[in-house]
Amino acid sequence: MADQYLTIKQxxxxxxxxxxxxxxxxxxxxxDIEQVKLQLAYYKKQYFDARHVCYAYMLGPDHDQFRANDDxxxxxxxxxxxxxxxxxxxxxxxxxxxxxxxGGILLGTGGLIVAYKQxxxxxxxxxxxxxxxxxxxxxxxxxxxxINQIMRILKDIEARIVKQDYKDNxxxxxxxxxxxxxxxx
Numbered sequence: 008m009a010d011q012y013l014t015i016k017q018x019x020x021x022x023x024x025x026x027x028x029x030x031x032x033x034x035x036x037x038x039d040i041e042q043v044k045l046q047l048a049y050y051k052k053q054y055f056d057a058r059h060v061c062y063a064y065m066l067g068p069d070h071d072q073f074r075a076n077d078d079x080x081x082x083x084x085x086x087x088x089x090x091x092x093x094x095x096x097x098x099x100x101x102x103x104x105x106x107x108x109x110g111g112i113l114l115g116t117g118g119l120i121v122a123y124k125q126x127x128x129x130x131x132x133x134x135x136x137x138x139x140x141x142x143x144x145x146x147x148x149x150x151x152x153x154i155n156q157i158m159r160i161l162k163d164i165e166a167r168i169v170k171q172d173y174k175d176n177x178x179x180x181x182x183x184x185x186x187x188x189x190x191x192x
Contacts, residue, residue, distance in 0.1 A: 021127070088123040143189050151178050169182060
């Protein structure tokens with residue numbers, strides 16, 4: 008696993024037109040499957056009148072969770088070209104949604120592949136690509152009297168604390184650290 012990965016900083020949009028059809032594209036930063044589901048529900052509701060709402064996503068610093076969906080377009084003509092653009096930019100923790108409004112003229116298989124690829128590429132090209140450190144999730148339990156010492160260590164390794172709990176004179180801390188610090192705790 009690498010120490011860094013590429014993703015996008017914030018939502019970006021794109022547009023591609025061909026023979027009257029409009030392809031609105033959206034590149035969205037996401038962290039997990041739940042965020043993907045929420046975003047897809049939003050775009051399907053927002054563009055309920057569109058013929059197709061196709062998408063692809065990639066998750067994880069190892070690019071190990073992904074999916075492509077054609078939403079009724081001929082198999083492999085929408086989701087795969089969108090996923091191909093995500094891969095060609097080496098991005099992860101990203102969802103790309105392409106909304107198609109049919110213009111009345113069939114584009115054919117080749118035309119659809121080009122349209123979805125170009126729409127996805129436009130949204131990604133309009134995004135600010137950033138590098139992020141891979142974070143490792145940890146939890147430690149220790150006697151309460153060591154809290155100052157432990158907190159100093161966590162600060163030194165730039166830990167991002169997400170939860171603290173106290174139970175039976177013990178402290179339980181849940182946190183994320185950059186992969187590079189993994190051996191220090």
